[in-house]
Amino acid sequence: MAVIWNAKSALQILQQCQPITDFKSATDYLLAHLNTYQLLSLYQELFPVEWEKSQSELYSEDGNHSSKELEFISLVSEHLFPIDDMIVEGAYEERLYQIPVSPQGVDWQDHEEGIDALRSGWQILLPLSHSGRWWLESVAGDDGESWYEGTFGYSFKDIAPPEQADFKLLKRLAFRAASPINALPTALTILDLETGNIWLDQVIYYESYWNRNFESKPWTIEAINSLTIEWKKATQLLNKADELIDWIESDPNTNFSHILALWNLTLQLK
Structure with missing residues (x-):
């Protein structure tokens, strides 16, 4: 995984630190940060030109996806395969720990119409x-x-x-x-x-x-x-x-x- 590091990002990482009070909070903290590093590393590897041009923030202070992560998710949906619009919208408030594979075939048996x-x-x-x-x-x-x-x-x-x-x-x-x-x-x-x-x-x-x-797949x-x-x-x-x-x-x-x-x-x- 590429190292993403400078003074500004270091300060942002410190701002993300939060009290760890129990096993669940520790697990949630580690999973969220692993997810961040996965997405940012994949962004660099898959869209290097867009990565270099991007001015979006690397990290988020509230634990949600950063603007850089959301940028990557949108690029995947635009250039590689579809990610459901409602899921992309929901990613602003809830982390995507897995890649959602939404059906793109002919939907009729379970469609309300x-x-x-x-x-x-x-x-x-x-x-x-x-x-x-x-x-x-x-x-x-x-x-x-x-x-x-x-x-x-x-x-x-x-x-x-x-x-x-x-x-x-x-x-x-x-x-x-x-x-x-x-x-x-x-x-x-x-x-x-x-x-x-x-x-x-x-x-x-x-x-x-x-x-x-x-159905979902890992961010690899x-x-x-x-x-x-x-x-x-x-x-x-x-x-x-x-x-x-x-x-x-x-x-x-x-x-x-x-x-x-x-x-x-x-x-x-x-």
């Missing part, structure tokens, strides 16, 4: 995904099927359930198809939270927007590099899926019929 939170291009694909079909048939019950047929004109009798489809065969057939229909398997894995990507596969249960539990260079790589992969998958959704919505009746033909072909060749 439910299916209404989805674009119509995603909605029409629901019966082809395991989670979507299950939700429409089990959670929504008869209303789910009637809603789908009334909205898109297809009965579930027209769409074989995903349990009957050969997903590996679907991937091979889709690979031979023209873009963007070749992104169908990707879109379905996003709906089912089965991409294998940490940014896209999380399930978050929360009572409100303010009360959520994200290895974790940051890994999350950065995974975020790049996630954006590629999301971009492919978005192209498919845009295409479906441009002419839902015609374009979904092409998807359904590909879907049914997997059953015939199975």
Whole structure:
């Protein structure tokens, strides 16, 4: 770890000293300072140009993140991978001892708006995904099927359930198809939270927007590099899926019929 030291910073460190009265206060004190040194060291290593130009204070007198630490957190969110806006805002009053990995996939099952939170291009694909079909048939019950047929004109009798489809065969057939229909398997894995990507596969249960539990990683260079790589992969998958959704919505009746033909072909060749 690089040494961050000058007369001004030394004075700031002395100002941070506080009475240690019990084990908890000692632990809190050490954890807070370790967190500070982790963030400042990572700032120097990952954003050396911004570090040299920055005039922000290195240390905080109240135990919260210093302006330099908050600057680093914002740079990570802007250039490497997303950190939830509410978490960044909350970091002004509460320390981020871990990197929060907030879900960036298609949120609908636990969203307060439910299916209404989805674009119509995603909605029409629901019966082809395991989670979507299950939700429409089990959670929504008869209303789910009637809603789908009334909205898109297809009965579930027209769409074989995903349990009957050969997903590996679907991937091979889709690979031979023209873009963007070749992104169908990707879109379905996003709906089912089965991409294998940490940014896209999380399930978050929360009572409100303010009360959520994200997966987290330590503030280390290895974790940051890994999350950065995974975020790049996630954006590629999301971009492919978005192209498919845009295409479906441009002419839902015609374009979904092409998807359904590909879907049914997997059953015939199975």
